[in-house]
Amino acid sequence: MENLVTDLDILDHNNTQACDTVKKTEELNTGKGRKLYIESYGCQMNFSDSEIVASILHNEGFDTTSDIEKADVVFLNTCSIREKAEQTVRHRLIHIKGLKKHKPELLVGILGCMAERLKTKLLEEEKLVDLVAGPDAYRDLPKLIGQVDEGDRAINTFLSRDETYADVTPVRLNSNGVTAFISIMRGCDNMCTFCVVPFTRGRERSRDPQSIVAEAQDLFDKGYREVTLLGQNVDSYKWSPEENNKVWLEKKGITNTVTFSMLLEMVAQVNPALRIRFSTSHPKDITDDVLYTMARYDNICKYIHLPVQSGNSRILEMMNRGYTRERNSW
Numbered sequence: 355m356e357n358l359v360t361d362l363d364i365l366d367h368n369n370t371q372a373c374d375t376v377k378k379t380e381e382l383n384t385g386k387g388r389k390l391y392i393e394s395y396g397c398q399m400n401f402s403d404s405e406i407v408a409s410i411l412h413n414e415g416f417d418t419t420s421d422i423e424k425a426d427v428v429f430l431n432t433c434s435i436r437e438k439a440e441q442t443v444r445h446r447l448i449h450i451k452g453l454k455k456h457k458p459e460l461l462v463g464i465l466g467c468m469a470e471r472l473k474t475k476l477l478e479e480e481k482l483v484d485l486v487a488g489p490d491a492y493r494d495l496p497k498l499i500g501q502v503d504e505g506d507r508a509i510n511t512f513l514s515r516d517e518t519y520a521d522v523t524p525v526r527l528n529s530n531g532v533t534a535f536i537s538i539m540r541g542c543d544n545m546c547t548f549c550v551v552p553f554t555r556g557r558e559r560s561r562d563p564q565s566i567v568a569e570a571q572d573l574f575d576k577g578y579r580e581v582t583l584l585g586q587n588v589d590s591y592k593w594s595p596e597e598n599n600k601v602w603l604e605k606k607g608i609t610n611t612v613t614f615s616m617l618l619e620m621v622a623q624v625n626p627a628l629r630i631r632f633s634t635s636h637p638k639d640i641t642d643d644v645l646y647t648m649a650r651y652d653n654i655c656k657y658i659h660l661p662v663q664s665g666n667s668r669i670l671e672m673m674n675r676g677y678t679r680e681r682n683s684w
């Protein structure tokens with residue numbers, strides 16, 4: 355294991371999922387009736403979710419726009435990882451308030467982690483907001499928009515036991531046509547003491563591997579040459595046809611599962627010319643099998659984003675990380 359890890363050349367780098375990053379939708383004109391503008395904050399999972407939202411609403415008669423002033427519906431897909439991330443959204447709402455003054459029919463919605471954390475409080479505190487939807491409620495957006503069109507304010511922040519949006523083909527936003535992210539799981543069961551994710555994104559659910567392979571194949575056929583498999587803790591990926599929720603898999607004693615190393619192999623076999631990356635790994639959950647699979651396939655990039663968080667076992671225990679410096683002393 356030690357040699358293998360050295361061979362794989364694990365790189366030390368800062369967390370690139372900076373919560374200061376902001377992305378907005380691109381112009382998509384297919385002649386649909388209403389224009390959707392999404393501004394996404396935070397991590398790659400959020401950017402990936404915005405592609406799911408765009409896809410769901412594209413099927414409901416929306417095109418996307420990169421110009422907030424042309425939009426009929428404005429969504430802020432928010433992040434709660436730090437107070438600053440939430441403050442940024444509050445400030446952005448002040449600007450949008452000015453737009454709504456000139457365009458009273460503009461529908462303003464808050465999506466993502468801030469929506470899930472604050473729920474109805476957001477509607478109470480921000481009078482300008484018409485709609486609040488948590489990360490597992492995006493299939494409900496057409497209905498919620500309908501409610502707002504009828505003159506109500508709308509909210510859905512229910513967290514799902516099994517939602518993975520497996521059948522939704524994301525509309526690629528901010529794409530360079532070469533690299534793309536594929537969401538393979540949602541939520542996290544780890545409860546690190548400093549982290550809001552288990553509360554805003556719910557329990558861990560893994561996506562059907564066949565839908566992941568199909569998405570990778572589709573991307574390859576469209577000319578993409580690199581995919582990143584995305585999850586809060588990809589090493590914890592576990593799926594069976596009967597159950598995709600990790601807690602329930604364990605409760606039901608289901609052991610015949612597809613694990614992350616198996617999934618990695620399936621995606622690597624899509625085509626040798628498709629490069630595979632994955633993010634994020636967890637020191638407590640990454641297995642030797644993942645490393646051996648990486649070593650076996652040339653098209654799996656020899657790179658692991660492994661947030662060790664601290665080199666001090668006392669601090670790691672306070673963080674509830676589930677490993678010690680001594681046990682994982684690479």
Ligand code: SF4
Pocket residue numbers: 542543544545546549550551552586587636
């Ligand atoms: S493993 Fe990551 S996402 Fe899950 S609780 Fe810990 S820091 Fe948060």
